[in-house]
Amino acid sequence: MNRRDFFRLASMAGAGVSAAGLSGLVSAATPAQLGTVPTNTGISGRVVVIGGGMAGATVAKYLRLWGGTGVSVTLVERETTYASNILSNLVLNGQRTMTSLQFGYSNLATRYGIRLVKGDVTAIDSVGHSVSLADGSKLPYDRLVVAPGIDFDTIPGLETAAAQAKVPHAWKAGPQTTILRNQLVAMKPGGVFVMTIPAKPYRCPPGPYERACVVADWLKKNRVGSKVIVLDANPGITAEPLAFANAFNVVHKGVIEYRPGAVINSIDASTMTLNTNFGNLKANVINAIPAHRAGKVIIDNGLANVSGRWAGVDVLTYQSTAAPGIHVIGDAAATTQPKAGHIANQEAKICADAIVRLLAGRSPDPSPITNSACYSPITSDTASWLTAVFAYDPVSGSMQPVPGASGEATARSQDNYKEMFKWFNTLMEDSFA
Ligand SMILES: Cc1cc2nc3c(=O)[nH]c(=O)nc-3n(C[C@H](O)[C@H](O)[C@H](O)COP(=O)(O)OP(=O)(O)OC[C@H]3O[C@@H](n4cnc5c(N)ncnc54)[C@H](O)[C@@H]3O)c2cc1C
Structure with a gap:
C-alpha cells in the first residue's frame, strides 16, 4: 500500500x-x-x-x-x-x-x-x-x-489517589497528562524514565511505543544522558513492529531500553521503585499504564x-x-x-x-466495512503510520482484516508528521x- x-x-x-x-x-x-x-x-x-x-x-x-x-x-x-x-x-x-x-x-x-x-x-x-x-x-x-x-485495574502499591498522582498513567488525557509532562521537565540529566505497557487488549496499540519515542527524543535534546526503560507485558511490540524496532534500535539507540515479557508485581510510589520479574528498578519518573x-x-x-x-x-x-x-x-x-x-x-x-x-x-x-488509521511520532518532526481495513465475515460473525488493505509506513518521514x-x-x- x-x-x-x-x-x-x-x-x-x-x-x-x-x-x-x-x-x-x-x-x-x-x-x-x-x-x-x-x-x-x-x-x-x-x-x-x-x-x-x-x-x-x-x-x-x-x-x-x-x-x-x-x-x-x-x-x-x-x-x-x-x-x-x-x-x-x-x-x-x-x-x-x-x-x-x-x-x-x-x-x-x-x-x-x-x-x-x-x-x-x-x-x-x-x-x-x-x-x-x-x-x-x-x-x-x-x-x-x-x-x-x-x-483501569489497580497496580498493587498504587491504591491511593496520592500514589496514582505520583505515578500517573496519563492514558486518559487530562490532568494526569499535565502531571507527567511536569515530571519530565523536572527530571535531571542522566535520569531514568520507566514506563509500563499492559497486556493486550489496551487502547491505541501503537500508543505506548509512540510515547516511549516522544519522551526519548525530548530527553535526548533536553536532559542529556537520560534513559527510557519500557517494560512491556506483551511478548513483543504489538503494533508497527518495523517502525518501532527501528526507533528503539537505531533512532533512539542507547536511550530506549525495551524489555518484553515484563511482570509488574508492585510499585512503591514513596521510593519510586518497581518490583518486577527483572528485579527491583528505581526510577525518577514512573509512567505505569495499568491493564484495561x-x-x-x-x-x-x-x-x-x-x-x-x-x-x-x-x-x-x-x-x-x-x-x-x-x-x-x-x-x-x-x-x-x-x-x-x-x-x-x-x-x-x-x-x-x-x-x-x-x-x-x-x-x-x-456487509459493513470499517477502517482504522494511526500516525505515530517517532521524533519531534517525523512520524510513521499504520492502517487497516476490516470487512464483515459471515462465517465467523466478526470483522476481519481485508487482505492487502492493511499495512504500515515503510519509513518515518516529515511528510507523515505534517499529514x-x-x-x-x-x-x-x-x-x-
Ligand atoms: C496517548 C494516547 C494516544 C492515542 N492515539 C490514538 C491515535 O493516534 N489514533 C486513534 O485512532 N486512537 C488513539 N488513541 C485511542 C483513542 O483515544 C480511544 O480509542 C478512543 O478515545 C475511544 O473512544 P471511546 O468513545 O470508546 O472512549 P472515550 O473517547 O474515552 O470516551 C468515553 C467518554 O465516556 C464518558 N463516560 C464514561 N462513563 C460515563 C458515564 N457513566 N456517564 C457519563 N459519561 C461517561 C467519559 O467521560 C468520556 O468522555 C489514543 C489513546 C491514548 C491514550
Whole structure:
C-alpha cells in the first residue's frame, strides 16, 4: 500500500463507510450536507447515548443526520468538554497543550439538535428501558448506546489517589497528562524514565511505543544522558513492529531500553521503585499504564460478558449480546478491531446506520466495512503510520482484516508528521463539528 492509498482510506473517516448501507433510507452525508438534519424520513424513536467521546459523539451526530428529526437523541456525558487522547503524547514534549486538545459539545446541540445532559449514568434498567443518573434523574429510551471507553485495574502499591498522582498513567488525557509532562521537565540529566505497557487488549496499540519515542527524543535534546526503560507485558511490540524496532534500535539507540515479557508485581510510589520479574528498578519518573477493562457502567450493569471485562456485541449492529436494545461501541466493546479513536468513529457509524434501519423495521447492513488509521511520532518532526481495513465475515460473525488493505509506513518521514495533523483535524471534525 502506498501513501496515496493510505490517504484514500484514511479520508473515509470523513465520509463514513457505513453511509453506503443507508441507500434507500436517506442519502449518505457529505461534508457539504453536514448540519442538515432531514425532517422527512418517517423514522422515529428515542435514543440515549452514554459517553460523549470518540464513539458517543459520532453516533449521536450520525443518528440525527441519517435518522432525521423524528429520532430524538440525548447524549449524557459527565465532563463539560472532551479531552482528546489522540495527540496527547505531544503534550509530553511541549508541542501541544491540553487546552488545544479540548472539544466542546455545542456543535452537536446547535447543528444537529442533540439534547445534551451533563451527568454520570450509574444504572441501566434494560427491562424498563431507562437509565439512572447520579443525581437521581432517569431518562427513558427505545434504544440505548453505551460508549464509556475504558477503566483501569489497580497496580498493587498504587491504591491511593496520592500514589496514582505520583505515578500517573496519563492514558486518559487530562490532568494526569499535565502531571507527567511536569515530571519530565523536572527530571535531571542522566535520569531514568520507566514506563509500563499492559497486556493486550489496551487502547491505541501503537500508543505506548509512540510515547516511549516522544519522551526519548525530548530527553535526548533536553536532559542529556537520560534513559527510557519500557517494560512491556506483551511478548513483543504489538503494533508497527518495523517502525518501532527501528526507533528503539537505531533512532533512539542507547536511550530506549525495551524489555518484553515484563511482570509488574508492585510499585512503591514513596521510593519510586518497581518490583518486577527483572528485579527491583528505581526510577525518577514512573509512567505505569495499568491493564484495561470496559468503563464502569458496562461492568456494573451486566454487559461485560467477555472475560468479565468487555462487552460482547454483534458487529452488524453493535447490539450487546447480553441485553437486547442496548448497543455498545468504542473501546468498551469486544471486537476483533483495535481499540482506537478512528475505529470508535467507524463503529459509531455502523451502529447509527443499524439503529436507524431497526427503527424503520428494516434489517441491518449485512456487509459493513470499517477502517482504522494511526500516525505515530517517532521524533519531534517525523512520524510513521499504520492502517487497516476490516470487512464483515459471515462465517465467523466478526470483522476481519481485508487482505492487502492493511499495512504500515515503510519509513518515518516529515511528510507523515505534517499529514498527521490533517488526519487528526478531519477525524475530530467528523466526530464533534
Ligand atoms: C496517548 C494516547 C494516544 C492515542 N492515539 C490514538 C491515535 O493516534 N489514533 C486513534 O485512532 N486512537 C488513539 N488513541 C485511542 C483513542 O483515544 C480511544 O480509542 C478512543 O478515545 C475511544 O473512544 P471511546 O468513545 O470508546 O472512549 P472515550 O473517547 O474515552 O470516551 C468515553 C467518554 O465516556 C464518558 N463516560 C464514561 N462513563 C460515563 C458515564 N457513566 N456517564 C457519563 N459519561 C461517561 C467519559 O467521560 C468520556 O468522555 C489514543 C489513546 C491514548 C491514550
